[in-house]
Amino acid sequence: MPKPRLRALLTRFGSACLAVVAGFIPLSAAWADRALVIGVDSYREGSLSPDFKGAARADALRMRGLLTGALGYGPDDVRLLLDGQASRAAIVDGLQGWLSQAGPGERVFFYFAGEGHFIGDGPNREDTILPVDATIERRDGAVTVGNSLGESRIDALLGRLQGRHVTEVIDSSHSGAVTRSIVVEAAGGNPAARSPQLEARTRSIVVEPQLGQEGGHGLPPGLDLVKWEAVSPSQVALIDEDAAPGYRGVFTTAFADGIEKGLADANRNGVISNQELLDYVRGRSSAYCAGHADRCPMGLTPILSGAGAALDVAASATGAAGPLNQGRPSAEKILDILGARLADDIRLEQLPASPVRLGTRDMHFRVTSSQDGFLVLLSVSDDGEVVQLFPNAIAAAHGKDGRILAGRPITVPDSSYGIRFDATSVTKGTVLALVAIDPLKxxxxxxxRRIDVIPQDEVNSTVLPELAQSLAAPAHADGVEANAKAVGRSVATLRYEIVP
Known part of the structure; x- marks a missing residue:
C-alpha cells in the first residue's frame, strides 16, 4: 500500500485538518524516501565541547519524530547519527550512499545539529559543519578547526540527487569565535552558542558576510533544493537554556513546532508554505533574542534559500500540491506567499463599499496603517485576474516609492492619478494589503508596474516570484542594532463585489 501524501496533522479548535511544509513534495506512489539526521554534543576534541547538555541529541530525536510523524517518512527511511556515530566518514557515507537510495521524484532530507565554523575569508569563505572527529590545529600561534565538512563537499554530494526533492536543515553557526560583537573571554564565552569557543587569537576581527549570503554555489542548475539555516553567516545559533533540563535548539524547536502544532499556518487555511514557516521561525527567534540580548547581540535571522523555495507548498487538506505560482492565481495562494498573519493594525476600505452596482463610477481603495512601512496592494478576482494597485507606475512618477506612513492613508487612485476605477463588469474578488515594516527589496x-490586469503567465513567472523573494530575503544587512530587529509585516483582506 503506497504511503499517503505528505501531511502534517494540525489539531486546532478540537478538529483535525491536514497541512504540510514546502520542500517535501511526493510525486511518486512508490516511495523510498531517505533522511539523514545528525546530532553532535560531545566532540572528541575537548575544546570543541562546551556543556551542550544533550541539546543536539534532543534536536535530532525531535527531527526524527517530525519526519516519521507529521512528514510521513517511514521509520526505516531515517538514518540517525548521534555523537560518536557522526564521524566525517559516516556523514559522507550517509550523504553519498544512504541518501542516494531515494529514487527520482522522492524526498531527501538532511539535518545537522551541532557546531559549525568556516574556512577562508571574503569571496573564498566557506561554511562548514563539524563532525565528532573535528580537530583543533595550532600553527604559528593561530588556532584553526580541521577535519570539518565544507559546504562545497556537501553541495557536491547533494548535487548528485537530481530529480529528488531535497531539503537541508542546518542548526549550527559559522560566525567564528570572535566577531565585532561577541568576544570570547577566557572565563567562558557564550555557553549556548553552536560555534567553537576558541581562543580570541583565532580571529581578531571577523569581516561580517552580507546577511543572507547564500551558499550552494557548487550545486547543479535545476536541483530541487530547499535549504534552511538557523542563522545568517554573522550570527550564532543558540541553545534554549531556559528549557532546562530539556535543553534544545532555538531554531529546531520553532521549526518543529511550526509544522507539528500548525503554528506556522498564518492564514489558517490548512496549508503551511515555506514562507509562512520562515516568518514563524524568524518571529520565534526574534522573540527569544528580545528576552536574551546578552546571548545574541547580532540577532537571530533564520535563512531560507533555494531556487523557488519561498514559493513552495507541499499539499493541503484537499490533496492539492505544488508551487504556489502554478495554475490559476488566487487570494489564498498569495496569502500563503505573503506569510503574514491577518492583523487589525491595517484598515482596508473600498469607497463606496461593496456590493456596488454595475456602472458605478469613481471607486477607490484606501489603506491606513498604524505604523510606518512599505505597502503592496493587490486585487485578485475569483476568476484569477490579478491587478497590482500599489506600488504602480503612476505613483512612482509622482515620487512615491511604496512607503506608507502611520496614520496617513494611501488612496488608489487619488486625484493625482488622472484615472478612475469604474464598475464595468459583474465580478467579485479579494483585495489584499501587505504592510512590511522593513524595506522590500x-x-x-x-x-x-501599470494598473492593469496582469496576464496569468506573468503573475506566475514574474510577479509572485519577485514578491516571494523580497519577503524571504533577510530584512537587515547592516549593523548590530538593525540586525537584531524583529521582522514585521501585516496583512489585511477585503472582499469586493460588483452586482448587476
Missing amino acids: LPQGFVT
Whole structure:
C-alpha cells in the first residue's frame, strides 16, 4: 500500500485538518524516501565541547519524530547519527550512499545539529559543519578547526540527487569565535552558542558576510533544493537554556513546532508554505533574542534559500500540491506567499463599499496603517485576474516609492492619478494589503508596474516570484542594532463585489 501524501496533522479548535511544509513534495506512489539526521554534543576534541547538555541529541530525536510523524517518512527511511556515530566518514557515507537510495521524484532530507565554523575569508569563505572527529590545529600561534565538512563537499554530494526533492536543515553557526560583537573571554564565552569557543587569537576581527549570503554555489542548475539555516553567516545559533533540563535548539524547536502544532499556518487555511514557516521561525527567534540580548547581540535571522523555495507548498487538506505560482492565481495562494498573519493594525476600505452596482463610477481603495512601512496592494478576482494597485507606475512618477506612513492613508487612485476605477463588469474578488515594516527589496519593474490586469503567465513567472523573494530575503544587512530587529509585516483582506 503506497504511503499517503505528505501531511502534517494540525489539531486546532478540537478538529483535525491536514497541512504540510514546502520542500517535501511526493510525486511518486512508490516511495523510498531517505533522511539523514545528525546530532553532535560531545566532540572528541575537548575544546570543541562546551556543556551542550544533550541539546543536539534532543534536536535530532525531535527531527526524527517530525519526519516519521507529521512528514510521513517511514521509520526505516531515517538514518540517525548521534555523537560518536557522526564521524566525517559516516556523514559522507550517509550523504553519498544512504541518501542516494531515494529514487527520482522522492524526498531527501538532511539535518545537522551541532557546531559549525568556516574556512577562508571574503569571496573564498566557506561554511562548514563539524563532525565528532573535528580537530583543533595550532600553527604559528593561530588556532584553526580541521577535519570539518565544507559546504562545497556537501553541495557536491547533494548535487548528485537530481530529480529528488531535497531539503537541508542546518542548526549550527559559522560566525567564528570572535566577531565585532561577541568576544570570547577566557572565563567562558557564550555557553549556548553552536560555534567553537576558541581562543580570541583565532580571529581578531571577523569581516561580517552580507546577511543572507547564500551558499550552494557548487550545486547543479535545476536541483530541487530547499535549504534552511538557523542563522545568517554573522550570527550564532543558540541553545534554549531556559528549557532546562530539556535543553534544545532555538531554531529546531520553532521549526518543529511550526509544522507539528500548525503554528506556522498564518492564514489558517490548512496549508503551511515555506514562507509562512520562515516568518514563524524568524518571529520565534526574534522573540527569544528580545528576552536574551546578552546571548545574541547580532540577532537571530533564520535563512531560507533555494531556487523557488519561498514559493513552495507541499499539499493541503484537499490533496492539492505544488508551487504556489502554478495554475490559476488566487487570494489564498498569495496569502500563503505573503506569510503574514491577518492583523487589525491595517484598515482596508473600498469607497463606496461593496456590493456596488454595475456602472458605478469613481471607486477607490484606501489603506491606513498604524505604523510606518512599505505597502503592496493587490486585487485578485475569483476568476484569477490579478491587478497590482500599489506600488504602480503612476505613483512612482509622482515620487512615491511604496512607503506608507502611520496614520496617513494611501488612496488608489487619488486625484493625482488622472484615472478612475469604474464598475464595468459583474465580478467579485479579494483585495489584499501587505504592510512590511522593513524595506522590500523589490525590482524596479515591480515598483513601476501599470494598473492593469496582469496576464496569468506573468503573475506566475514574474510577479509572485519577485514578491516571494523580497519577503524571504533577510530584512537587515547592516549593523548590530538593525540586525537584531524583529521582522514585521501585516496583512489585511477585503472582499469586493460588483452586482448587476
